[in-house]
Amino acid sequence: MNNSVPITYSIIDKQYLLQIVQNRYAVGNLINIQFHIRSLNDSYLIKTNENRYILRVYRKWQSWDDVGFEVDWIAYLNHQNIKTTQLIPQKDGTLFFSIDAPEGHRSLALFLYVENISHRPLTKSTAYTSGLALAQLHQASLPFKSQYNRFSLEQSHLIDEPLKGIDRWYQQTSLKEQLPIIHQYALRAKKCLNSLTKNPQEYGPCHGDTHFGNVLFTEQNEAIWMDFECCGMGWWVYDLACFYWALKIKWAGWSIEYQDPDDIIWQAFIDGYQSIRSIDQHQWQVFPDFVIARGIWALGLHPNNIDDWTTQTMDDSGDFFLKHLELFKTLSS
Known part of the structure; x- marks a missing residue:
């Protein structure tokens, strides 16, 4: 037109x-x-x-x-x-x-x-059920093939493109001196992603946005993962990393009630997942880098959508940015 x-x-x-x-x-x-x-x-x-x-x-x-x-x-x-x-x-x-x-x-x-579905408080029980449902989704998707070529959840989508938005926005703020540190963590994550092979038992269609706002529960307490707009081919450990990232960042926009400590929730989620699919030592080794990749994607999301969402969606206080720096530091210690 x-x-x-x-x-x-x-x-x-x-x-x-x-x-x-x-x-x-x-x-x-x-x-x-x-x-x-x-x-x-x-x-x-x-x-x-x-x-x-x-x-x-x-x-x-x-x-x-x-x-x-x-x-x-x-x-x-x-x-x-x-x-x-x-x-x-x-x-x-x-x-x-x-x-x-x-x-x-x-x-x-x-x-x-x-x-007849709703969000539930995040507890040991709901975390376990969420992990189990995600593993079922991954397991069922092992044979999946598509005629369509969607973007992959790899370096370009998770790190390179978000970094452009991060640099463009935060260069205008008091946090600009922290940008080299973000780039150091990004380089670490890129090296990890680029070293991985696409083992069909570890790589396939990922949900790509497994935070608490996207899992709802039936009246029978079954978990349902919704909203696939961030999906793509990638390493399934990324979906686990997204859940962990969400647990540590606790973005206020999700309006989730956390009724159990983080460690209890995370262990229950992993227990639920591993009741269907095992997580091997290699996946745990690369896990921190996938959490970093998720964090960089999240930091770049709003700057890269300012033209549609307006600057009012940005965190003027810098708390969101600094919380990620603290998480990256913890993952690297």
């Missing part, structure tokens, strides 16, 4: 989206649609006379292949009876499509809204 004014991000008219869903999906009579969540992508809540659905409108940073891989994997997990969000195919059987938005092509996919 040609525009005289360059556009980086647009909000699609919800009635237009409702009409698209009506034309493309056999979901019954549509009642209404609401803009539900604005994050890395846009999510709309749709109500019909029978069910509720989430329409994901992906941002332009995710290519056709990026989205194709994600929905391909989710459809595979649905077929394997792994508890997660359920992808809804279109009338023609395809899983996603694109529209020509002002800023360029944006992909869309429809998911069944998962009812």
Whole structure:
């Protein structure tokens, strides 16, 4: 679409989206649609006379292949009876499509809204169940192959691109003198990642964002990992590192109640995971570097999305930055 004014991000008219869903999906009579969540992508809540659905409108940073891989994997997990969000195919059987938005092509996919699930306080019990569910997801994904080539959770995505955002933003702040230290830790993590082989028992599709906001629980206390927008091929130890990182950073935006000490929660999570999949000594050796890689990705996330999210999402106090430095120091001691 040609525009005289360059556009980086647009909000699609919800009635237009409702009409698209009506034309493309056999979901019954549509009642209404609401803009539900604005994050890395846009999510709309749709109500019909029978069910509720989430329409994901992906941002332009995710290519056709990026989205194709994600929905391909989710459809595979649905077929394997792994508890997660359920992808809804279109009338023609395809899983996603694109529209020509002002800023360029944006992909869309429809998911069944998962009812009767909720966040729970983080305890020994919920941590164990979360670890077990993640191991089941990894184990079931061993044979998974996709025709789509999504970005991988390796050096470029986890370290190089985030560092650009970190440098660009923090050079303007009082924390700029700390940037060389961040780069030292980044170099350490890069050396580790580049030394690894892609052993099929250790490397495969990763969730990529296994923090507490993305795991919900059924009324039967089963854990369900949601929100695969950060997924990609990578070493599965990265998903473990993401959980550990979240436990140590405790970002306030998750609104999670921590009812047990960190050590109890972490051990329970690992026990749950290892009830399905073992973690060998080599994975534990590289684990600290994956936590560092996750931290660098997180530090670069907001600076690299300022144009969409605005500077109000940045931590002016510097606490988020300094907390990561302290975590990196602890991991290196």
